[in-house]
Amino acid sequence: MSQECQRQRVCFLLQVKPEKLAEYRKRHREVWPEMRAALSEAGWHNYSLFLREDGLLIGYVETQDFQGALSRMATTDVNRRWQAEMAEFFDGVNGSRADEYMVPIPEVFHLP
């Protein structure tokens, strides 16, 4: 089995504050290179974020072990700094880091 086949496909949802959509988009066109590198090193592959007009944010990522990928990011300094800047963009995270609210939605169908 190839490495790619062993990956989980993970989808999670977050809620961006409607008044912060434009700034959220801007920040994500300019994600720090060291943040991108840290995600890759922590096993985040083919990672996309999709943002609906009302602020619903859909995350999709492929990884061998999502909880492990989250945990590895949590140990990095760059993630701490990134999540600190991002916290104010989200509704429903109670002032915490958004990555603590990335709860996987069950996959019910897959076609390779």
Place this chain on the structure above:
Amino acid sequence: MSQECQRQRVCFLLQVKPEKLAEYRKRHREVWPEMRAALSEAGWHNYSLFLREDGLLIGYVETQDFQGALSRMATTDVNRRWQAEMAEFFDGVNGSRADEYMVPIPEVFHLP
């Protein structure tokens, strides 16, 4: 540029009727082989459906041209039969085929 790089990543949302979640899951464990083959032939790759407990359905698919992939499916007899069976599962599609309501959500971030 590889073929994979030329693919768009598309996310869309639909709403499954809460009283039909269990049956929806069951049907998607048993998608007809000819429906799977038709999707592949029409250019649907790495296609996943994720279903939240409240019925929110998140679709993720990679394809070179999403409108083309939808159009190609629309010409197939198997899709007509499949969508006819699926129509009753969805809210908000006004009795139409759900695939006419697959509106892409803008992607705001991607990490390969």
